[in-house]
Amino acid sequence: MSAIVAGILLLAGALFSIAAGVGLVRLPDVYIRMHAATKVGTLGSGLILAATAVHFAEASVVLRCVLIIVFLLMTAPIGAHMIGRAALRIGIVPWGIDREPPGDR
Amino acid sequence: MSSFAANLVLAAAWAMLFGAFTPLTIVSGFVVGYGVLWLLQPLVGRRSSYFLRVWYWLKLVVLFLYELLLSSIEVLWEVVTPSHISRPAIIDMPLDVKSDAGILLVTNLISLTPGTLSIDVSEDRRTLRLHAMFAEDPEAVRRQLKSGMEKWVIDAVEGT
Amino acid sequence: MTATGFLEASTTLGFVAVFIAVGLAVYRLARGPSLPDRVVALDLMTVAIVAFCGLAAIRTGEAAFLDVALVLALVGFLATVALARFAERQQLRREEEAGK
Amino acid sequence: MTDEPNAAPAAPGLAGLLPVALSAVLFAGFLALVPQVADGGAIRLAWDWVPTLGIALSFLVDGLSLTFALLISGIGALVFLYSWAYLGRKPEFGRYTLFLTGFMLSMLGLVLADNLIALFVFWELTTITSYLLIGFNHEQADARRAALQALFVTGAGALAMLAGFILLGFTAGSFELSVILAQGEALRAHALYLPILILILAGTFTKSAQFPFHFWLPNAMAAPTPVSAFLHSATMVKAGVYLMARLHPALSGTEIWMWSLTIFGAITAVFASVVALRQTDLKQALAYTTLMALGTLTLFLGQESGYAMTAFATFLIVHSLYKAALFLVVGNIDYATGTRDARILGGLARTMPVTAFAAALAAMSMAGLPPFLGFIGKELKYAGALAVASEPLVVAGAILIASALMLAVAGVVAIRPFWLPPGGAFPRQPRPAPWPMLTGPVILALLGATFGIYPDTLERALVAPTVAALLGSAEEAKPLVLWAGVNLPLILSVATIVLGVTIYAFKLRLRAALARAEAALPSFDAGWDRFLKGLNRVAVWQTRVIQPGVLRFYIFVTFVTVLIGAAGTMLARGALPALPSLSTVTWDGLALSLLIVAGAAIAAVTGSRIAAMAALGVVGIAVAMIFIVFGAPDVAITQLLVETLVVVLVAVALLRLPALDPPGTRDRRPRDAVLAGAVGLTVTLTLLAVIERPLDRSLTDYFETASWVEAFGRNIVNVILVDFRALDTFGEIAVVVIAALSAYALLRTTDKRRPE
Amino acid sequence: MSWLLATPLALPFLTGVVAFLLRGRPAGRWISVAGNVALLAAAGLLMARVLQSGVIAGQMGGWPAPFGITLVADYLSAVMVVITAITALAVAVYALSDIGARAEKLGYHALFNFLIGGVTGAFLTGDLFNLYVWFEVMLISSFGLLVLGGRREQIDGGVKYVTLNLISTILFLSGIGLLYGMTGTLNMADLAGRVAAHENQGLITVVAMLFMIAFGVKAAVFPLFFWLPASYHTPAFSVSAVFAGLLTKVGVYALIRLFTLVFTGDTGFTHHILLWVAGLTMVTGVLGAAAQTDIRKILSFHIVSQIGYMIMGLALYTPFAVAGAVFYLVHHIIVKANLFLIAGVADRVAGSTALARIGGLYKSAPLLAVLFLIPAFSLAGFPPLSGFWAKYVLVAAALEVQGWIIAAVALLVGLLTIYSMTKIWAEAFWKAHPDGRDPTLAQLDPGVRRRLLLPVGALAALTLVIGFYPEPFVTFAKDAAAQLLDPTAYVVAVLGDPS
Amino acid sequence: MEALLAVTIGVLVAGAVYLMLARNVLRFIFGLVLISNAANLVIFTAGRLTPGEPPLIPEGADAPVGTVANALPQALVLTAIVIGFGLFAFALVLMFRAYTSLGTLQSDEMRVAEPRDDGL
Amino acid sequence: MNSVILRAGTRYLAPLLLLFSVYMLLRGHNEPGGGFIGGLIGATGFVLYAIACGTAEARRALRVLPQNIAVTGLGIALLAGLAAALFGDALFTGQWLFLGATETEKGLPLSTVLVFDIGVYLVVFGAVLTLVFAMEEEI
Ligand code: NA
Ligand code: NA
Secondary structure, X not given: XXXXXXXXXHHHHHHXXXXXXXXXXXXXXXXXXXXXXXXXXXXXXXXXXXXXHHHHOOHHHHHHHHHHHHHHXXXXXXXXXXXXXXXXHHOOOOOOOOOOOOOOO | OOHHHHHHHHHHHHHHHHOOOXXXXXXXXXXXXXXXXXXXXXXXXXXXXXXXXXXXXXXXXXXXXHHHHHHXXXXXXXXXXXXXXXXOEEEEEEOOOOOHHHHHHHHHHHHHOOOEEEEEEOOOOOEEEEEEOEOOOHHHHHHHHHHHHHHHHHHHHHOO | OOHHHHXXXXXXXXXXXXXXXXXXXXXXXXXXXXXXXXXXXXHHHHHHHHHHHHHHHHHHOOOHHHHHHHHHHHHHHHHHHHHHHHHHHHHHHHHXXXXX | OOOOOOOOOOOOOHHHHHHHHHHHHHXXXXXXXXXXXXXXXXXXXXXXXXXXXXXXXXXXXXXXXXXXXXXXXXXXXXXXXXXXXXXXXXXXXXXXXXXXXXXXXXXXXXXXXXXXXXXXXXXXXXXXXXXXXXXOOOOOHHHHHHHHHHHXXXXXXXXXXXXXXXXXXXXXXXXXHHXXXXXXXHHHHXXXXXXXXXXXXXXXXXXXXXXXXXXXXXXXXXXXXXHHHHHHHOOHHHHHHHHHHHHHXXXXXXXXXXXXXXXXXXXXXXXXXXXXXXOOEHXXXXXXXXXXXXXXXXXHHOOOOHHHXXXXXXXXXXXXXXHHHHHHHHHHHHHHHOOOEOOOOOOOOOOOHHHHHHHHHHHHHHXXXXXXXXXXXXXXXXXXXXXXXXXXXXXXXXXXXXXXXXXXXXXXXXXXXXXXXXXXOOOOOXXXXXXHHHHHHHHHHHHXXXXXXXXXXXXXXXXXXXXXXXXXXXXXXXXXXXXXXXXXXXXXXXXXXXXXXXXXHOHHHXXXXXXXXXXXXXXXXXHHHHHHHHHHHHXXXXXXXXXXXXXXXXXXXXXXXXXXXXXXXXXXXXXXXXXXXXXXXXXXXXXXXXXXXXXXXXXXXXXOXXXXXXXXXXXXXXXXXXXXXXXOHHHHHHHHHHXXXXXXXXXXXXXXXXXXXXOOOOOOOHHHHHHHHHHHHHHHHHHHHHOOOOOOOHHHHHHHHHHHHOOOOOXXXXXXXXXXXXXXXXXXXXXHHHHHHHHHHHHHOOOOOOOO | OHHHHHHHHHHHHHHHHHHHHOOOOHHHHHHHHHXXXXXXXXXXXXXXXXXXXXOEEEEHHHOOOOOOOEEEEXXXXXXXXXXXXXXXXXXXXXXXXXXXHHHHHOOHHHHHHXXXXXXXXXXHEOEHHHHHHHHXXXXXXXXXXXXXXXXXXXXXXXXXXXXXXXXHHHHHHHHHHHHHHHHOOOEHHHHHHHHHHOOOHHHHHHHHHHHHHHHHHHHOOOOXXXXXXXXXXXXXXXXXXXXXXXXXXXXXHXXXXXXXXXXXXXXXXXXXXXXXXXXXXXXXXXHHHHOOOEHHHHHHHHHHHHHHHHHHHHHHXXXXXXXXXXXXXXXXXXXXXXXXXXXXXXXXXXXXXXXXXXXXXXXXXXXXXHXXXXXXXXXXXXXXXXXXXHHHHHHHXXXXXXXXXXXXXXXXXXXXXXXXXXXXXXXXXXXXXXXXXXXXXHHOOHXXXXXXXHHHHHHHHHHHHHHHOOHHHHHHHHHHHHHHHOOHHHHHHHHOOOO | OHHHHHHHHHHHXXXXXXXXXXXXXXXXXXXXXXXXXXXXXXXXHHOOOOOXXXXXXXXXXXXXXXXXXXXXXXHHXXXXXXXXXXXXXXXXXXXXXXXXXXXXXXXXXXXXXXXXXXXX | OOOHHHHHHHHHHHHHHHHHHHHHHHHOOOOOOXXXXXXXXXXXXXXXXXXXXOHHHHHHHHOOOHHHHHHHHHHHHHHHHHHHHHHOOOOOOOOEEEEOOOOOXXXXXXXXXXXXXXXXXXXXXXXXXXXXXXHHXXX
């Protein structure tokens, strides 16, 4: 049973991971690509770690997996914020906006 | 969060790391945690207790996970469809949340949830600038975030 | 297909997915065009390695690999932060120089 | 160009007389040994020095060495006395005395040494001390040049000679001269005889200033006059002659020995006496006559006959006596007038009668007039020349020309300045020399006369024993007589005098002609300058080529060396690997490899710093993944952490650094790419060859068993780090600390000038 | 045993740590001197023990060889440690007056002592990877010392020094990896046997070449020496003295160690190449020196040239020749370090090390002149100074095996060495000072003068001792060579008796 | 698998050498990072690859169960990584300082210690 | 770095990193971790701090000069190695003490090996911070 749950989680994780990668390549500008990397990438990895937790089903491993996911959720958005802020300050105009971004000072 | 509480939390985290709540790990965790807190005194300010907000926390976590899944599927859709349907915008949103924890949570959650990505908080901590993917109506986005994510966070972290 | 077989296949697929993600990130890294683009790519790679560690743990049954993931999850974003800051500061410097 | 002797004649401190006493005592000591040696009783003393290398401080007193020792210590005493008055009030007199004493002692060591290597040590000590003495007037560029020239030329010869000594020692099985000299037959028959001979002659010819190595000697006249008197009469330049004489029993008797010594000696003698006549500086004139004497002595040493050896021994002594006397005389003239220019000097007999007297005696000895010892010497020279093995007439002719020229030069040096009217104004009002400066010339000149009249003493005491040392038996020595009846030598002597006087009479015209002739000939002295210039040019050229100051070149050469070293050896030693099997390749491994390749490629070609850095990050991450895949979590964690810190540091550093390529340029370097590819391929091939055979895992097996049981750790890698190989780890953290301290110091250090 | 071996290694680190924590205080500098006195004592004890009982080995951590790390001292190691201690003490005293307060505050004494620790570690270790570690300790300390002060030429020289040495480091590390992959061991005594037993001797030779190149860079041989003349004239005089004396010698030591102990299976190839390297190193180095006009630059190129002699001894690979190399090594460290120290004094009193800008030292600083002449003429190989015996043994060893050309090269290079040494002498000492100054030692503060001249005098005295009384040193070198060429004793001391 | 890594290392080295030969010393630094990785991989590969099993001794056992990866090269690589980091950090700071005091990163222009007209 | 978000995050991440680093140090003998890794992670905590709040702030929090920490760590490691001599063993021989050991339980292991690893931790921690702070202060 746990193997099947883990497997499904893995598949979902795999799907989102690929989506994150494709998004990074396909999406039109850095801001939107960040949406892909940050959200989808984190979710993909989180799901795979969830699968790991399910697979091992040991307290120590589960705890570690939870910690990893928490850490990821804590750090990934901070990273994204830093990148986005830099992009804005560099003056990268978001795709689909015809004017100077408001952040450009 | 009082220093003592913080210390307890760290001790617990320590024990979790070792995967066993034995007296040895708790005590050693407390000692290590004490050391860490001592080292980081300038960083850790004084805060009120927060044990009562467990419920709000749970709610926050569940809602958040749901939103994360939702947003990912949204992006997934954007990725797999041949054309880009997004209408992005940079939006400034006033912030009511005040504490570090609150700001961190709000911005992180906004980043991880559908269509929005925190980009910066102004120096006076009053405004959050974010990138929204589907922002035909910026005002709607603002409203939605304020009543959703920010409210949940305030409930969980800063509520009375 | 047995449950373990299914898990194994999913693990393999997981690996493939991670590699594809990393590969695509490398593409973005090489292409740019902007500095933040490259940083995003690196950031995604970090996150992908975390997944990779989880997969490695599943495949070998060895929880030790989770320690790698743990470290990376905590520390990996530091590189992103540093690079992002670089991008931003560089811009500031350029403006300073232009202003002079 | 004069020595600037003491301004006032007042006697300086008495301490300056210590070396006089020392050399006098030594002289007396040696004199006391004369009877024993004359009776054929050589004295040998030996102390161990470097027994492991067969080197002993052993000394031999026989006729040859005793003759030299007497000349050295005797003339030394007189020169020290002279110097005391001549230079004693100069501040540098202390050093001067020290060096000169050192020189004298080294010279004594040289002639007395019975061990080749010990002899060499003394030989080089004379080189060093003479270097310091020739450079006495060190603030003058000429003196420095002359000192270097002497050092370099004689040093070069000495080094060749050292090789010759070593070979000689190996061949003879000992460095002891007594042993070597007893093996003449065997040595001459040995395959190494020729190289040994050439190498040793290189040393003696340079030291004794044989043509074409003669040019340093006249320049060495930059030394103060007493130094010249000492070095160029009896001592340093005669060291080469001494050594040829010393080794005569071992090495002589072959065609090559005979011809090389005869030819070089003859050429040197004639050449030098011709050039001597041309000189207007009295000291220079004497210097060239010294060359003539050295050539003559060398010529005789090429022979085997008793006449030649007797001539050698006699002329050796004759020359030492009159040459030292004349140098000192010139010193007095210089002291008196401030010049040594023969064209100006004249009429000094009145002001300095004693010097004039000594000069006259010495000059007559030099000119070979009876009844001076010089006459006997010249007679013997002719006798010796006529007794040479082949071409006696040519040799005699050479000696005739040389002797006649010598006579003319003697006139220039000793007659003209004293007895003829001056040719111009002197730099200063002539003044008489003080007594210590007269003692030497007078005694030496008188000795020349005394031995001329009573040659037997000299014959028995020194000449015969010297010949004995050369030929093995005192019986071979020919008698020294003033009147041997009318014979061919006497006729030649008369011819010499006639020719000499004629030359003297026409010397001005001859001088001009010689000057023209010399100008037409290549100058060896100018050759020295060309040599130095050439050396410098080669050195600079080489430095430009191999040390151009361009880092890129250095790195390129280093990698080329790596490539040649590794790939070349691989080909030369047949170490190429077989085609590897790729059957164990896993797809994840392949993916990671591709990732690394992509990262490396991007890093290598990109012009964007951030792309390069990110590419490095990719490589780092991929490598970490390899560590994960192959079971190395500790390494993977470390790798990732380090990678992160690398990015952080570079990101900080880049903030102040400029773009990789200057605007408008791109980094494309096909040549470098080829080299890089070749190096990479070599690494691959080597590694493939290494992994062809299975690994011996015994170390790891031990660690695996001992890790928990004996070292109480379950993480074997960590146990290795902190226990099994803790010393590595200690060194490693030391590296980290030091790197941090160094980098910190570098950043905090001064001189923060920003670029323009 | 373990103590005797580890003390010379541990002491400098301890000294460095204490000196750093006390930096900026007077005690910090004297700790360095005291630590080096203790180091000299420890080195002396070690030497006494080695002389008494031959090769000694100590297993660090108590783990038996080849599993743990073994420290070994044979004659060569012991004498290198002693000579290191001597040089270090001399430089430590000299540095008291040479190094400024700023550099001290930034940790000069710590860096210096760590460097010495790296050097002694390299000499004492019996483990190849551990050797790498000590090399790195040495290298990184030298980086720091080289650029301490931060003058522009220091930075420039530092860039070249650092880049080229890093390449060598990587080569060394890779070589270790490859050798481990072939033999499964890192212990050098163990390697000796396993390398000989390896099936693919050609491959062993390839790896041997990698080591030769890696150490060749460290030793500054042709054509890998660029970093040395590019940088050695730039740092503080104490620093360049200790570099000149010790650093390249560690490379030479490593070459000698590996090419007498481990890589001896293909000497016809490897040592023949070494012989070419030796000759070319001598010639290019000495010609490089001839082109220079600054004392320190001349001396730097001479280091290169002199390294050639040591390599020549190794390359000839006879007991006599290796003895020559050992003797040369010892002699050269003393002499070269001393010459750099003297250059420092000359710079102090005459104002520069550029020959065109100084002069007059012979007249006004005769003591310095004497102190210069001793090492200078020793370096040039004049008897009876130490350098003569060094050259003598090597030339004799070459002639013994009919190495005519290399002997000729050695002699010729000796001649050109004379040329450069007399160039310094003539320009800095004999020539009048171009500014008409009379540079005297008396112009130095008496304390400063003592601290500068005491080490110089001591090293010069040592040169004289070796020169006038060479017998024990020659005997020692011969015994050391015998040990090197028959490593049985070494292997047994490390691995135990196989029987 | 070792063979594949051997090839990969070769490429890595080639890239590194190409970078190190560049005019800009910053590229040398990049090359240094690459070649350090390559050297570490050489050690790791020469110690042979064992997929999966880290050299850990499970609770209750006295020695690793089954074949585990070769621990010794791992320890060596770890040491080498840390040392490499130290060297890299210094080199980076040096190049940084080189730029601030010499005003260039182009090695051809770094001619202070060995000036162009030296000794000529 | 004037980022409110980063500073807020750092407030929680930096202590976590420090805590985690000590954890990695202590468990290193039995599981992945050890002095290097611990030291690197601990340093990362302060690096983050320095980036987020500035070097001056980070130095204030650290109180001690990082280079002194590093050098002290080196001294500790060395003394841990030399301590073996007090027990008559070869240098760098681990000396173990099992607190509260019983027949079945080994008890809490204390050893010079751990002290050595703590030295390693301090060295890496101090050295990295020395470097990063100094570099940060250049810009
Ligand atoms: Na050196
Ligand atoms: Na040297």
